[in-house]
Amino acid sequence: MWLADAVAANVVKYFSTTSQRPELVFIHLPDVDIAGHASGWMSDDYRSAVLRVDAALDKILQRIQASYGTDVTIIVTADHGGINFSHDNALNESRQIPWIAWGRGVHTQIIASPVRIVDLAPTVLWLLGVSVPTNIDGSPVTQAFQAPGAAGALHAASLRDAASLATAGTH
Numbered sequence: 001m002w003l004a005d006a007v008a009a010n011v012v013k014y015f016s017t018t019s020q021r022p023e024l025v026f027i028h029l030p031d032v033d034i035a036g037h038a039s040g041w042m043s044d045d046y047r048s049a050v051l052r053v054d055a056a057l058d059k060i061l062q063r064i065q066a067s068y069g070t071d072v073t074i075i076v077t078a079d080h081g082g083i084n085f086s087h088d089n090a091l092n093e094s095r096q097i098p099w100i101a102w103g104r105g106v107h108t109q110i111i112a113s114p115v116r117i118v119d120l121a122p123t124v125l126w127l128l129g130v131s132v133p134t135n136i137d138g139s140p141v142t143q144a145f146q147a148p149g150a151a152g153a154l155h156a157a158s159l160r161d162a163a164s165l166a167t168a169g170t171h
């Protein structure tokens with residue numbers, strides 16, 4: 001299993017060397033969950049893992065900003081919290097997680113209504129301009145963005161630009 005330091009190094013290497021602009025990148029930093037199970041949530045080992053992941057995230061964000069500036073949307077979240085050595089779905093320590101959006105199209109605010117983990121996938125689909133299936137749980141967190149569809153519209157515009165460039169390149 002790759003831990004945060006190795007993941008960050010590989011992500012930084014990828015964004016430093018690729019000539020492609022990916023539409024979607026999913027980055028998983030597992031250290032905090034591993035430390036929680038091994039040593040307990042809020043233990044010294046857990047807190048060290050939080051610092052390692054924070055430092056890794058800083059390296060990743062700096063690299064992404066060096067490549068794309070603010071013309072990128074980043075969502076940072078977790079799949080669950082924990083208490084003692086595991087997860088207890090009945091307790092807020094396991095159920096409440098951060099959900100942070102930053103960058104293109106983001107409306108800077110604290111969202112008053114709860115955001116659920118099942119809202120993440122529909123939000124990403126919405127940002128990509130992909131139709132959100134009606135038979136999945138969750139719904140796009142549109143209130144996190146400047147206007148309904150704003151980020152999607154920006155995305156569609158950039159896709160059109162890319163298509164124009166691709167078309168121009170074949171002539």
Ligand SMILES: [Zn+2]
Binds near residue numbers: 033037087
């Ligand atoms: Zn776990």
